[in-house]
Amino acid sequence: MRTKATLKNISQSLNLSISTVSRALKNHPDISEETKQKVMELATLLEYEPNTHAINLRTNRSKIFGLIVPVISNYFYHSFIASVEEDARKLGYSLLILQSGDDPMIELENLKLCRLNRVAGVFVSITSLTKDIKPFLKLDEFDIPVIFFDKVPSFEACNKICLADAEAAALAAQAVIAKNKKMVLAIYGNAELSITQKRQKAFASTLSQSATGIQLLECYASTPEEAEKITREYCIMTNKPDTIFGMSDEILTGIMRSIQKMKLSVPGDIAIISICNNNFIPSLYEPTITYVETSGLDLGKLALKRMMDHLGGKTFVQELTVPSRLVEGGSL
């Protein structure tokens, strides 16, 4: 293996100083064209590549973003990740992926890793058990911006990029109203999560404000299996609902298993509407499910934009949301 090309290496071959070579390669005005030529030439010949670690040490920064999520294998996060990675790459950044497994201790370790690697910034979706977000804010002391996304802390002043949870649920409710439905079974997710609370509140209040006398049944399910069970219980009643609203992809899959099991026809026997992250799950079914989209892709783009703005000096705290939209399938 040929010896690795370094500035020192090149400088000695050309009887120049290291600093001159360094400047020549960066096209510094102090260096004459002639010298630049020679340096460039030898550098390309030797396939010189600057040592990232040395640069990182010198500049106390790296061109890497940290990304901390509870789990990767999730309807939502991987599209977010894909989106951020793609855009970050174009800007010369890479992505360090850390899973916390919904464990605050691991989350803290991962945060530490980000600190130790002097990442350029951190994207984080906190676990459902994270109470103390001071450690996150402490990264500001190192000039490492922290952007919370999706699962964000409730109160503290920090940069948050959220889905328009309330808006999405309201949109879904409006769609139900528009179709003149009379009795809606709403299945929400884990009642502890703020995302659940926001969506529940918005959905319920939108329906009640419509003054159409729609009857609303509300349940909470933290797994698809629970959603399946709930759906079944309500559908075998004599006075069964005419519409089911699922709060998320996860819930929707449970609902649909139940529907299939009972061989109910959609939307004839029962109408379905859901909030989903993209068209993947909705389009698995026939007819395609009508859903309100809260896009992980868009969230990713917005989060990265906010990050770059922050790095560019706009360091004020900001809370942004990505709008949602109704995607009509044939299930409502």
Next chain:
Amino acid sequence: MRTKATLKNISQSLNLSISTVSRALKNHPDISEETKQKVMELATLLEYEPNTHAINLRTNRSKIFGLIVPVISNYFYHSFIASVEEDARKLGYSLLILQSGDDPMIELENLKLCRLNRVAGVFVSITSLTKDIKPFLKLDEFDIPVIFFDKVPSFEACNKICLADAEAAALAAQAVIAKNKKMVLAIYGNAELSITQKRQKAFASTLSQSATGIQLLECYASTPEEAEKITREYCIMTNKPDTIFGMSDEILTGIMRSIQKMKLSVPGDIAIISICNNNFIPSLYEPTITYVETSGLDLGKLALKRMMDHLGGKTFVQELTVPSRLVEGGSL
């Protein structure tokens, strides 16, 4: 913000040399217990954290693995990624995620990034267009092991971790035979891919060797939509197949949309069997789809194990496969 703790910093406070402090913190036998105590104490008090960049520069290595995949948002890769990340974390490694977007140029850039970051090793699933894998093997010159997984180069001698494609298809065929089916529609993926070829060959030959006179119809579909169309075309024939075999999750989703649209009952009207990466897609349907599992999780675990072995000195070239198994649902 308090001044950052460094070895230099600590050494000056204690009137010790940098080297002594460094060794004390590593529990080096040359240092007396007394000194170690003092150093440790001050280090924890000052919340000393070793500078990763400096270590990386010094050791010319980093505790980061590179992971290059065509896309993250894929039935398969994110479970692989999740699995590798989880295990790597426990060993003190992190994961740098790079998407190539099925573009060999970007793939090459990503590979370069891995080199520049002096990653500890690279996991790569090549794009379908990658012709030249010499750049990958060149990383060996830097003592960076490269483990190919899933989409691996055909010929070259390199470390490969694959799914047991042929075995999986054969298992599926055997299941069909065991159920005494008479007419099977097999829908494969993109005919260009080696994974398709392997599965097609194994499925067809297993069926023909059974001497049960099973009739086999074979089609290729590169999208779920195509699979949906094919399914429909064959199922409206008077002499329709009694079983459909889908080569992948993707194909299966297309088949099932069609089945739902025609309101066929499974397995009464028609039986379904597929090859899938995990139970996610199969369990979306009712009855749950019978499938042969080629687990991304297991592949991840095996890949990481191979990587660690390689780092531990077992640098010989090896080709491993993860076994597959039949998971009985109710669709066959």
Next chain:
DNA sequence: TTATCCACCGCAAACATTTGCGGAAACTTT
């Protein structure tokens, strides 16, 4: 008393790069 040994610690180089500052020529101006 001298030689030997061990426990403990520091020196300094090395890793590769960036950058403020200063300095030597060469050239221009008065």
Next chain:
DNA sequence: AAAGTTTCCGCAAATGTTTGCGGTGGATAA
């Protein structure tokens, strides 16, 4: 010819850590 200006380049420090080697002081052995 002296002074001032520009062009081009090198010195050296700084980033934080690791590690081979050498050195000192005390204890033990001969």
